[in-house]
Amino acid sequence: MRKLALAFLVCFLFAGGAFSADDVIKIGFYNCLTGQNAFGGQLELEGVQLAHKQFPEILGKKIEVVVIDNKSDKVEAANAVTRLIESDKVNVIIGTYASGLAIAGGEVAEVARVPMLGTSCTNPLVTQGKKYIFRTCFIDPLQGAGAAAYAYRDLGYKKAAILTDVVSDYAVGLAKFFKDNFAKLGGEIVSEMRYQSGDTDFTAQLTEIMSKKPDVVFLPAYFAEGAIILKQARELGAEFRFMGGDAMDNPEMVTLGGDAIEGFIYTGFAYAPDMPNMNDVAKKFTEDWYKEYKKDPNGNAALGYDSYILVLDAIRRAGSAEPEKIRDALEATKDVLTVTGTTTFDADHNPQKDIGILEIKGGKKVFVGTVVP
Amino acid sequence: MALNMFLQHLINAVGLGSLYGLIAIGYTMVYGILRLINFAHGDIFMLGAYFVFFATIRYKLPWALGVIIAVAGAILSGLLVDLIAYKPLRNAPRISALISAIGVSFFIENASMVAFTAKPQAVIQPKQLVEAFSVGGVRFVPLNIIVPVISFILVGMLLWMIYRTKQGLAMRSISHDIETTRLMGVSVNRIIALTFAIGSGLAAVAGIMWALRYPKVEPLMGFTPGFKAFIAAVFGGIGSIPGAMLGGLALGFIEIMSVAFFPTLSGYKDAFAFVLLVIILLVKPTGLMGEKLEDKI
Secondary structure: OHHHHHHHHHHHHHHHHHHOOOOEEEEEEEEOOOOOOHHHHHHHHHHHHHHHHHOOEEOOEEEEEEEEEOOOOHHHHHHHHHHHHHOOOOOEEEOOOOHHHHHHHHHHHHHHOOOEEEOOOOOHHHOOOOOOEEEOOOOHHHHHHHHHHHHHHHOOOOEEEEEEEOOOHHHHHHHHHHHHHHHHHOOEEEEEEEEOOOOOOOHHHHHHHHHOOOOEEEOOOOHHHHHHHHHHHHHOOOOOEEEEOHHHOOOHHHHHHHHHHOOOEEEEEOOOOOOOOOOHHHHHHHHHHHHHOOOOOOHHHHHHHHHHHHHHHHHHHHOOOOHHHHHHHHHOOOOEEEOOEEEOEOOOOOEOOOEEEEEEEOOEEEEEEEEOO | OOHHHHHHHHHHHHHHHHHHHHHHHHHHHHHHHHOOOOOOHHHHHHHHHHHHHHHHHHOOOOHHHHHHHHHHHHHHHHHHHHHHHHHHHOOOOHHHHHHHHHHHHHHHHHHHHHHHOOOOEEOOOOHHHHOOEEEOOEEEOHHHHHHHHHHHHHHHHHHHHHHHOHHHHHHHHHHHOHHHHHHOOOOHHHHHHHHHHHHHHHHHHHHHHHHHHOOEEOOOOOHHHHHHHHHHHHHHOOOOHHHHHHHHHHHHHHHHHHHHHOHHHHHHHHHHHHHHHHHHHHHOOOOOOOOOOOOOO
16 A cells, blocks of 8 residues: 555655646657668758757746657557647647658647647648648758659650659659649650569569660669669669659668668759759758758758747747647748748748759769759 | 559569578477477567677678678577576466567567667678669569578478488477487587577568668667567468468568559558458468467467
8 A cells, every 4th residue: 555655645746746847848850760761860850959949948947858750650640740739738739751650640739739740851841731730941842843843844754664662642743743743844654663662672563664765763762672662673674764852861871771872863952952042041051060060951951940949939928838829820920030041931821942853973972053943 | 453563572572581581590490390380580680680780780791791791690699598488487487488479579670779879770781682673664672682592402402301310300309309309318408508599580581671771770679570470470381491481472462562552541451461361361271381280479
């Protein structure tokens, strides 16, 4: 009996600790810290942490960032958001990399009426019809159109093939937007092949694509699979070019793919540490990043940083940390200068941003420029 | 379809299928003897790939040495799994051992995520293994030929061992009647350990070749191949070693050819493969080369 009483006492102490934190504003952060997308999620976390270090307070209150791993898994993502809202009682949520995960997490946040700001989830469905969900990155229709325009107009490719992961919401969406826009511009889609995440052998699909002789193959994959696909294509003797989306932006891609990655082009967030004409926020971010971490930042790092800045901006304008008020303020976000360009949310809670074009040259990522679809 | 395209698909299929087959043998051997589905087998395969990765890429040992270390490491892991998770349950109901197998599998996967990190690591292939050459419009990568050849040699050696040596005789005998075999003076536990050792060694070889063919290692890399190899083993007739190889080849063949012949339906690749397997098992429930068994899990 005494033990039971003691247990109760301990429970009360802990619970008391959780409730008395009135002078703290809690930002929940869920992302892929392990699993197949861990690299992007980790960089976004580091971006948020850098911003948190620079701006640790708002409205005279301390900010606490509660970090939860969603293990690159849809079910875990929903659980992570539930935990952030119910047990950590966060005021607002930032996350996540990967559209499928953001959709799963967003459903929970929407029902609980806690605002969520997506970092690099680019599928339109993430925010569509949602009152409480926003995002810092551009959306896939824009990205797909940008990729198609660059392939058709700038590179002069007329025949394209598409290789899509059918399990990934991101890949299916982006492939469709590329296809529609490429066809609209006058290009021809000669082959559409599919695979599933977890596959490691793509020789059948690649052999089939090769028989159709496209100029370019659009591959909206995540980097780990994308690199293996490029490698297998080169082994089979494929000579066409590959293009991809923001999910390929990862230095590991070059390590995994080696020479096969050379000449690979992808669309990405309009930030790279070597980009010309940086705005002031981006300049400062790049400097501070190198001081804090001994590695290169990328678009994900920038989006993590930007998301924190946008949340802070909303809390400042709301003058309160109440989730409902933060939501209203987020909706009114206008002309906030962020690392990845100026952010203004449209009616669907998406920002209009430039699309960066990146290319792998000599084993290094090079910022080629931006494209307007 | 042009002939050279078909041949290309065929080569791709044999390369993939022989790897499935090699993993499937481990499942089939353990099942044949203990009537236990060793779910940790796919994870031993993963460990084998990681061992060779650490030995050759991290610590820059020569490949031959790396392969020996990986096979030895995997054999040791397989024996440990048997010792800790299966041996104490030898006389328990079969379902307990099955649950224990699932538990071990989860344990190895999650422990590896912590130990090796979940990030996929690049495997740098030796140049001479991947330098492609063409014969009559068909592309060959040396690895594509080496993988099936090694697989077939290993299966041949294994069959010889099972049908021509005393240990092999003991294995076959255990699979018929474990109690009587014990009465005949055979050290049953030692033979079972030998089975695990061989199965794990083969899994490691498959893991090494997989890591070379699809050049990355990650903690969950054993899941899908392990799962497919298990299906290949059932398809070939679980308990039969040539059956496992045949099942693996058949699965690889169906997967590749369904994409080759129905390119617009390539997203349904696995669905095709498994529907076909269900149909074959409905017609022939014991698999292609399986014997009739009274009890099944």
